[in-house]
Amino acid sequence: MIHARGLGRRFGEKRVLDGVDLDLPRGGFMVVTGPNGSGKTTLLRLVAGLLVPTAGELHVDVARERVGFLGHEPLVYRELTALENLDLYGRLYRVPERRERIGMLLERFGLWGARNERADSFSRGMLQRLALCRTLLHDPDLLVLDEPFSSLDDEGAALLDRELAGLRRRATFLVATHDPERLAPLATARLGFA
Amino acid sequence: MSTWLRNNQVPALAGLAAVLLCSAIALVFFYAPEDADQGLSQKIFYFHVPIALTAYACFGWGAWKALLVLWKRTSGADLESYVAIHQGVIFGALTLITGSIWAKISWGVWWTWSEKQLVLFLVLFLFYSAYFMLRFSVEAGPQRENLCAVYALFGVVLIPVSFLAIRLSQRFIHPTVFTSRGPQMSTAQFATFCVALAAMIALAGALYRVELLSKRLDARLRELRELLA
Amino acid sequence: MSAYFHDVAVLARKDLRLELRVRNTVPAMLLFVVAALVVFHFALPSDSSELAAKGMLWVAIVFTALLGLTRAFVAEREQRLIDGLLLAPCDRSAIWLAKTVAMLGFLVLAEIVALPAFALFFSGIDGATVAGVALADLGICAVGTVLAAMAVAGRARELLLPLLFLPLAIPIVVGGVGASVAGESGRYLGFLALYDAVFAIISWASFEYVVTE
Numbered sequence: 001m002i003h004a005r006g007l008g009r010r011f012g013e014k015r016v017l018d019g020v021d022l023d024l025p026r027g028g029f030m031v032v033t034g035p036n037g038s039g040k041t042t043l044l045r046l047v048a049g050l051l052v053p054t055a056g057e058l059h060v061d062v063a064r065e066r067v068g069f070l071g072h073e074p075l076v077y078r079e080l081t082a083l084e085n086l087d088l089y090g091r092l093y094r095v096p097e098r099r100e101r102i103g104m105l106l107e108r109f110g111l112w113g114a115r116n117e118r119a120d121s122f123s124r125g126m127l128q129r130l131a132l133c134r135t136l137l138h139d140p141d142l143l144v145l146d147e148p149f150s151s152l153d154d155e156g157a158a159l160l161d162r163e164l165a166g167l168r169r170r171a172t173f174l175v176a177t178h179d180p181e182r183l184a185p186l187a188t189a190r191l192g193f194a
Numbered sequence: 195m196s197t198w199l200r201n202n203q204v205p206a207l208a209g210l211a212a213v214l215l216c217s218a219i220a221l222v223f224f225y226a227p228e229d230a231d232q233g234l235s236q237k238i239f240y241f242h243v244p245i246a247l248t249a250y251a252c253f254g255w256g257a258w259k260a261l262l263v264l265w266k267r268t269s270g271a272d273l274e275s276y277v278a279i280h281q282g283v284i285f286g287a288l289t290l291i292t293g294s295i296w297a298k299i300s301w302g303v304w305w306t307w308s309e310k311q312l313v314l315f316l317v318l319f320l321f322y323s324a325y326f327m328l329r330f331s332v333e334a335g336p337q338r339e340n341l342c343a344v345y346a347l348f349g350v351v352l353i354p355v356s357f358l359a360i361r362l363s364q365r366f367i368h369p370t371v372f373t374s375r376g377p378q379m380s381t382a383q384f385a386t387f388c389v390a391l392a393a394m395i396a397l398a399g400a401l402y403r404v405e406l407l408s409k410r411l412d413a414r415l416r417e418l419r420e421l422l423a
Numbered sequence: 424m425s426a427y428f429h430d431v432a433v434l435a436r437k438d439l440r441l442e443l444r445v446r447n448t449v450p451a452m453l454l455f456v457v458a459a460l461v462v463f464h465f466a467l468p469s470d471s472s473e474l475a476a477k478g479m480l481w482v483a484i485v486f487t488a489l490l491g492l493t494r495a496f497v498a499e500r501e502q503r504l505i506d507g508l509l510l511a512p513c514d515r516s517a518i519w520l521a522k523t524v525a526m527l528g529f530l531v532l533a534e535i536v537a538l539p540a541f542a543l544f545f546s547g548i549d550g551a552t553v554a555g556v557a558l559a560d561l562g563i564c565a566v567g568t569v570l571a572a573m574a575v576a577g578r579a580r581e582l583l584l585p586l587l588f589l590p591l592a593i594p595i596v597v598g599g600v601g602a603s604v605a606g607e608s609g610r611y612l613g614f615l616a617l618y619d620a621v622f623a624i625i626s627w628a629s630f631e632y633v634v635t636e
Binding site: 264317318320321323324327328331332335336337338340341343344345347348351352355356358359360362363365366 | 574587590593611621622625629636
Binding site: 048071 | 426429430433434437440441444445498502503504506507508509510511512513635636
């Protein structure tokens with residue numbers, strides 16, 4: 001599903017990614033590890049289509065609307081409520097039975113009670129959960145997650161564990177994390193950055 | 195084309211430009227007949243108009259390369275577009291300067307709003323100067339290439355639109371109208387004009403190639419330095 | 424086709440709703456345009472013609488629009504919200520169209536106050552002026568939205584936008600002032616329509632490239 005050869009990306013003069021080779025078949029679960037600033041985020045953004053490569057080649061064999069991306073920013077509008085945010089993305093992604101799906105996700109991530117509150121009143125953990133709702137809203141085939149467990153409390157992390165296990169068979173995963181052991185039982189491949 | 199010419203394109207072009215420039219100067223001052231009412235001052239016309247036309251050509255070339263950046267994703271087109279526009283701004287500034295000198299000699303003022311070409315160049319000069327502000331404000335990379343290319347294309351569309359606007363504006367701004375030289379030129383004048391035009395274009399071409407060469411060398415040096423690091 | 428306009432509607436509604444919640448762009452534009460008109464009163468010597476004042480209206484509009492446009496993509500940039508829109512299956516140009524429509528809304532709201540204020544402070548507004556303002560608004564927002572997206576990609580964003588925008592605004596000012604002042608305003612209105620058509624097309628086509636990183 002994802003194929004990269006000699007993939008490189010520079011920002012100005014700085015070369016953040018250089019000569020990366022990657023092969024992730026459909027149904028795979030790849031864990032990307034490495035210290036801060038090693039290029040994990042850049043790789044994920046390239047795969048999600050938010051960046052274009054400056055060197056090498058990258059083929060992502062999935063349509064844009066089938067990709068779910070979770071980055072460092074939750075990508076929610078602070079002045080809109082949780083419900084309004086998800087409704088916006090739901091409409092853009094043409095999610096079938098939008099209202100039901102939104103309700104179900106908010107429930108699953110424990111945000112149903114806060115659905116009519118503006119996102120700027122959310123804690124970081126709640127924002128992360130809302131971001132996860134946004135990511136999973138359109139039932140993507142490829143999930144690109146950049147440190148999904150960050151900011152989550154124990155309850156949130158447990159919820160995410162459950163979701164990932166549930167989705168394991170239905171999607172392909174590319175996950176960057178500082179805690180690879182947590183995902184070890186799910187992972188089929190590992191990519192380490194120096 | 196002989197091998198020597200192929201290998202030495204830049205010096206050959208520079209040589210051609212030098213020859214044409216000298217010929218043009220010689221023709222302007224010794225061959226072309228003096229204008230009946232404007233006298234010596236009219237000679238600057240042989241520089242001002244070719245410089246202006248060359249500037250347009252540079253902006254046009256820059257826009258063409260910009261189109262290649264966006265459409266064909268040709269590598270190197272971004273640098274070529276940038277250098278072309280850089281040359282265009284230089285020649286544009288020269289247009290304004292020679293135009294101003296001509297206005298001073300002919301009508302005693304350093305600036306006049308009645309000369310549509312001059313006003314157009316002022317607007318374009320502002321526009322393309324902003325191009326450089328844009329370029330130096332964004333980090334190098336695919337996005338900067340795209341932004342500069344889009345802006346260059348906006349520029350080339352602005353040229354005719356601005357000209358129309360300036361023409362329209364003169365209906366209600368009513369500037370003092372100065373009598374300007376007629377478009378009819380004698381054969382001698384026309385020949386001189388053509389040589390001068392060829393000289394300016396050759397000069398722009400040579401400067402373009404030289405600057406392109408130096409920028410490419412810079413880029414190559416940086417690449418090598420990185421490989422060593 | 425209808426999917427495209429559906430996306431535009433969704434995005435434009437989002438921008439308008441956000442402004443309704445935050446309420447910082449439109450009030451600022453309103454206040455700015457009235458303040459500018461007051462400044463112009465003091466800037467025009469007593470024997471200036473009525474026509475000079477009409478010209479100042481256009482200066483006020485251009486700079487008020489600039490104020491609004493500067494805010495157009497700031498949130499998208501700072502919180503990377505543009506990523507959310509770029510990930511979505513909608514056409515990039517739909518983002519441009521939606522933002523242009525929203526900006527148009529804000530500008531028109533500012534003008535609903537500006538034009539009567541102008542009539543109060545200086546002289547009456549005729550139909551040709553209103554038509555000119557309407558056409559000019561389209562051009563300003565279409566071009567301004569693309570330039571705002573460009574400016575926000577760089578370092579000195581608030582400084583950059585006026586530099587990029589003003590040369591392109593010159594034909595708009597000519598068209599607008601001509602429509603207000605000259606006898607045959609039809610010619611100027613036609614020119615504004617031409618500007619709008621030409622620049623809307625290239626703005627629409629080029630926006631995709633402007634947001635690609």
